[in-house]
Structures are given as C-alpha cells and as structure tokens.
Amino acid sequence: MIELRQVTQHYGSSQILWGVDLNITQGSCACIMGRNGVGKTTLLKCLMGLLPVSSGEIRINDYPLHNRPAEKRAPAGIGYVPQGREIFPLLTVEENLRIGLPIRKDKRKHIPERIFELFPVLADMLHRRGGDLSGGQQQQLAIGRALVIEPSVLILDEPNEGIQPNIVQQIGDVILRLNEEDGLTVILVEQKLGFARRVGKQFHLMEKGRIVASDHMENLSDELIRQHLAV
Numbered sequence: 001m002i003e004l005r006q007v008t009q010h011y012g013s014s015q016i017l018w019g020v021d022l023n024i025t026q027g028s029c030a031c032i033m034g035r036n037g038v039g040k041t042t043l044l045k046c047l048m049g050l051l052p053v054s055s056g057e058i059r060i061n062d063y064p065l066h067n068r069p070a071e072k073r074a075p076a077g078i079g080y081v082p083q084g085r086e087i088f089p090l091l092t093v094e095e096n097l098r099i100g101l102p103i104r105k106d107k108r109k110h111i112p113e114r115i116f117e118l119f120p121v122l123a124d125m126l127h128r129r130g131g132d133l134s135g136g137q138q139q140q141l142a143i144g145r146a147l148v149i150e151p152s153v154l155i156l157d158e159p160n161e162g163i164q165p166n167i168v169q170q171i172g173d174v175i176l177r178l179n180e181e182d183g184l185t186v187i188l189v190e191q192k193l194g195f196a197r198r199v200g201k202q203f204h205l206m207e208k209g210r211i212v213a214s215d216h217m218e219n220l221s222d223e224l225i226r227q228h229l230a231v
C-alpha cells in the first residue's frame with residue numbers, strides 16, 4: 001500500500017501541491033489524470049524523492065519515504081519511468097539495462113530474463129546504442145531499465161507521449177501483463193483516455209495540485225471527464 005498524506009510541494013515561492021491525500025492499494029493499476037500543469041509529474045517526482053516535499057508524509061507498506069533520499073527509494077522496490085524516457089543515448093541497450101543492477105539487494109549480475117520476454121526487441125538490439133533506437137524502442141528500454149530491480153511498484157509518467165500507435169498497444173499489453181500476471185502495483189500518469197481506460201483499474205483526477213476524485217475506472221463518467229479532463 002502506498003499512502004500520501006497531506007503532501008505539499010513548492011517550486012520556490014509557488015505552491016504546486018496542496019495537501020495531496022492518495023491511497024494506492026497493492027496490486028492495483030492506478031491512473032493519475034488531469035489537464036496539463038495540474039501537478040501530476042510533480043507528484044510522481046515527490047514520490048520518487050526527485051523533488052523534496054514541503055510537508056506531509058509518503059509511505060510504502062508503512063515504511064516512510066518522505067524523509068529518505070531518492071537513492072533509498074529504488075531499493076524500497078519502486079521502479080520509475082520518467083517523462084521523456086531519459087535513457088542514456090551513448091550507452092548500449094545492455095549498458096542502459098545494467099544501470100539498475102548494483103542497487104538490487106541480491107547484487108545479481110544478470111538482467112532478468114522476463115525483461116526480454118516482455119520486450120523481445122531489447123534482446124535483438126542489445127549492443128546498439130540507446131540513441132540509435134526509435135522513440136518507441138527507447139520507451140521500451142526505459143520500462144525495461146525500471147524493471148531490472150524487479151520492483152513491486154512501477155511508476156510511469158506518460159509512457160505513450162510521442163509514441164506510434166502499434167508501440168502504444170504493446171506498451172499497454174506489457175503494463176497489463178506486469179499488473180495481472182506479475183502482481184506489480186502500477187501508478188501511471190496518462191493523458192490518453194482510451195489507454196487509461198484500457199489498462200487502469202482506478203483513476204485519481206487532479207485539479208490545481210489536489211486530488212479531486214478517485215474511483216474505479218468504470219466509474220469515470222462523461223461528467224467527470226468534462227469537468228476535469230476536457231480542454
């Protein structure tokens with residue numbers, strides 16, 4: 001269970017998050033949704049420790065994260081796929097994947113086979129440089145890299161931004177398999193309504209730095225979409 005209690009955050013003097021309360025149960029696939037600029041990425045970065053919270057608490061299975069630096073959060077079992085992918089363009093696919101291995105508790109030296117099962121293209125391109133891959137392949141690499149630690153929670157920030165439709169479909173399939181077959185808890189920031197409906201089990205709508213509605217995905221009504229998502 002991931003719990004956020006009254007989380008606030010500021011960039012300098014401008015307050016972005018205003019007392020965010022959020023509960024994400026183990027095994028769920030939760031979509032954080034909202035218009036541009038409402039604070040979705042900021043919320044994920046606070047969860048990952050990439051931005052300090054101003055106040056409030058963040059816990060995973062009762063283990064407090066809010067007072068721990070970012071490098072202590074991946075070992076707590078959280079994998080993160082940032083917006084814009086942020087793969088290392090000059091490193092090979094294999095080197096990009098290996099980056100996470102040293103933080104595994106078991107110090108395992110091999111990339112888990114499951115990653116190549118989910119993304120066969122990464123096995124085919126193992127020795128190619130990250131920067132030579134297409135946008136969709138880079139996104140698959142970014143997800144694969146987050147899975148190297150075999151996390152219990154996977155956080156993805158707009159994984160489909162700028163990706164061609166057939167890869168979007170594949171990424172959706174992989175997220176569903178990770179959630180349903182491997183039991184991974186997934187937290188997904190997603191703007192594409194069709195994709196969110198396909199893979200998400202719950203939604204959390206954000207408006208001006210607050211969560212304003214949370215429910216099962218099947219209850220995401222036209223009225224909520226009009227109020228909080230339509231542009």
Ligand SMILES: Nc1ncnc2c1ncn2[C@@H]1O[C@H](COP(=O)(O)OP(=O)(O)OP(=O)(O)O)[C@@H](O)[C@H]1O
Nearest residue numbers: 011014016034035036037038039040041042043191
């Ligand atoms: N480094 C920064 N310094 C100052 N303000 C920032 C910074 N990063 C983001 N902001 C502001 O914080 C607010 C929330 O941004 P954030 O990126 O979290 O929103 P978002 O909901 O993820 O939007 P998008 O869907 O466009 O990615 C925006 O008003 C943005 O301009």
